[in-house]
Each structure stands twice: as C-alpha cells, then as structure tokens.
Amino acid sequence: MAVEELVIEQMGSRHLDEVLAIERKSYSTPWSVLSFKNEIYNPYSIALVAMLGGAVAGYIIASYRLGEGHILNVTVHPGHTRKKIGTYLLDLVMDMLRQRQCTVIYLEVRASNLGARRLYERLGFREVGRRKFYYADPFEDAVLMTLDL
Ligand SMILES: CC(C)(COP(=O)(O)OP(=O)(O)OC[C@H]1O[C@@H](n2cnc3c(N)ncnc32)[C@H](O)[C@@H]1OP(=O)(O)O)[C@@H](O)C(=O)NCCC(=O)NCCS
Numbered sequence: 001m002a003v004e005e006l007v008i009e010q011m012g013s014r015h016l017d018e019v020l021a022i023e024r025k026s027y028s029t030p031w032s033v034l035s036f037k038n039e040i041y042n043p044y045s046i047a048l049v050a051m052l053g054g055a056v057a058g059y060i061i062a063s064y065r066l067g068e069g070h071i072l073n074v075t076v077h078p079g080h081t082r083k084k085i086g087t088y089l090l091d092l093v094m095d096m097l098r099q100r101q102c103t104v105i106y107l108e109v110r111a112s113n114l115g116a117r118r119l120y121e122r123l124g125f126r127e128v129g130r131r132k133f134y135y136a137d138p139f140e141d142a143v144l145m146t147l148d149l
Contacts, residue, residue, distance in 0.1 A: 001052065001080075001083050003083075003084055003085070003088045005052060005053075006050045006051065006052055006057065006085065006088060007050070007051040007052075008048055008049070008050055008051075008092065009048065009049050009051055010047065010048060010049075011036070011039075011040055011047035011048060011049050011059060011061075012040065013037075013040070015049050015056055015059075016033055016036055016037075018055065018056040019036060019049065019056055019059055020033060020036070022056060022058075022059070022075055022077050022078075023075060025077075025078055026075050026078065027075075028137040028138075029135070029136055029137050031073060036061075039061045039063070039072065042063065044063055044064055044065055045061060045062065045063045045064075045072075046060075046061070046062045046063075046064075046093055046096055046097075047059070047060075047061045048060050048089065048092065048093070050085055050088065050089055052080065052085075055077075056077065057076065057077050057080045057085055058074075058075060058076040058077060058080065058085040058086065058089055059073070059074075059075055059089070060073065060074045060075075060089040060090065060092075060093050061073040061074075062093045062096075062097060062105075064097055064100050064102050067101055067102055067103050067104070068102060068103075068104055068105075068106065069093075069094075069097035069100075069102040069104070069105040069106070069149075070105070070106055070107065071090070071093065071105060071106075071107035072107075074086055074089060074090060074116075086119055087119065087122070087123065090119070090120075090123055091123070094123070094147070094149065097149065098149050102149055103148065103149055104146055104147065104148055104149060105125075105146065105147045105149065106128075106144060106145065106146045106147075107120065107125065107144075107145050107146075108131060108134060108142035108143070108144055108145075109142060109143050109145065110135055110140050110142065110143075111130070111140055111141045111142070111143050112140060117143060117145075120145050120147075121145075123147065124147050125145040125146065125147045126145060126146060126147070127143050127144070127145055128144055128145065128146050129143075129144040130142065130143060130144065131144055
C-alpha cells in the first residue's frame with residue numbers, strides 16, 4: 001500500500017460504526033460514540049478519517065484554541081499498522097494546525113505505549129512531563145509531549 005492510495009475525508013456520522021469498531025479493538029477504555037460526536041460537531045476540532053479501498057483505515061482528532069493544538073486521538077486499524085498511515089495523518093493535522101495559527105501542539109500518551117512514543121518522536125515531539133495516573137484500566141501515567149510549530 002502507498003499512502004497515495006489513502007482518501008482523506010472529514011469524519012462524519014457515516015464513519016462512526018467502523019471508527020468505533022477500530023476504537024474498541026485498539027484501547028482498553030475506548031471513546032464512546034458521544035465523545036466522537038462532540039468532536040465532529042466542535043468548530044474548534046479537526047476530525048479526519050483515512051479511507052483505504054472504501055473502508056476506514058485510520059482516524060485522527062485534534063482540537064485547537066488560542067494558538068495551541070491538542071492531539072486527542074490517533075488510531076490506525078490493527079490490520080494496517082506500520083504502513084505510515086499514522087505518520088500521514090499526523091503530518092496532515094500538523095499542517096492544518098499551523099494554518100490555524102497554532103504555535104505549539106501537545107498530546108498525552110500512555111507511558112508503556114513505546115510504539116506511539118517512537119512515532120511522535122520521529123515527528124519531532126519531545127517529552128516535557130508526566131501526568132500521574134492519567135489513564136485507567138490499567139492505571140498508568142501519561143507522558144506529555146509537545147512540538148513547537
Ligand atoms: C500508534 C499507531 C497510531 C501508529 O500508527 P502506524 O500507522 O502504525 O504508524 P507508522 O506506520 O506511521 O509508524 C511510523 C514509525 O513510528 C514507529 N512506530 C509505530 N508503531 C510502532 C510500534 N508498534 N513499535 C515500534 N515503533 C513503532 C516506527 O518508528 C515507525 O516506523 P517504521 O515502521 O519504519 O519502523 C497505531 O499503532 C495504533 O493505532 N495503535 C493503537 C492505538 C494507539 O496506541 N494510538 C496512540 C495513542 S496516544
């Protein structure tokens with residue numbers, strides 16, 4: 001697969017069944033349908049899906065306010081990982097946040113999620129702190145990472 005085959009669409013209600021199925025496979029505490037709807041209809045959020053052959057292969061949600069971007073969710077279908085879909089979605093959203101006058105982006109990631117941390121580091125994010133017991137199931141610290149745009 002080449003990333004050129006991906007079709008990027010704004011996330012809408014029509015994608016949510018597939019998005020929720022991927023979400024449930026990917027996290028012990030998946031987002032609810034309401035969490036996704038809140039972001040889809042939030043004027044200060046960006047919610048995109050990457051389609052591959054007509055099916056959702058990944059998605060990303062970010063919000064922005066007062067020059068700060070926040071990556072809230074980036075997830076790739078378990079059958080499509082390590083094909084640079086996550087990198088593509090993050091690159092795209094970094095550009096969109098820059099266009100919206102953001103000067104910094106931050107995100108939280110489970111301390112044990114070494115794959116995601118590696119992905120963010122490759123894109124230039126740096127660890128700047130920890131949030132104690134940020135996650136449940138199992139309880140775990142979040143690593144706080146930021147990128148200056
Ligand atoms: C984390 C996730 C979004 C990565 O998406 P992806 O499309 O597979 O990532 P990419 O193919 O763009 O990876 C780019 C680079 O990041 C690093 N990386 C990504 N996943 C990795 C893993 N599981 N282990 C080690 N390194 C990893 C590698 O350096 C990789 O380059 P390489 O494949 O040439 O070695 C995806 O695995 C996922 O959805 N995981 C479950 C949900 C999740 O943890 N989301 C992040 C929450 S903060």
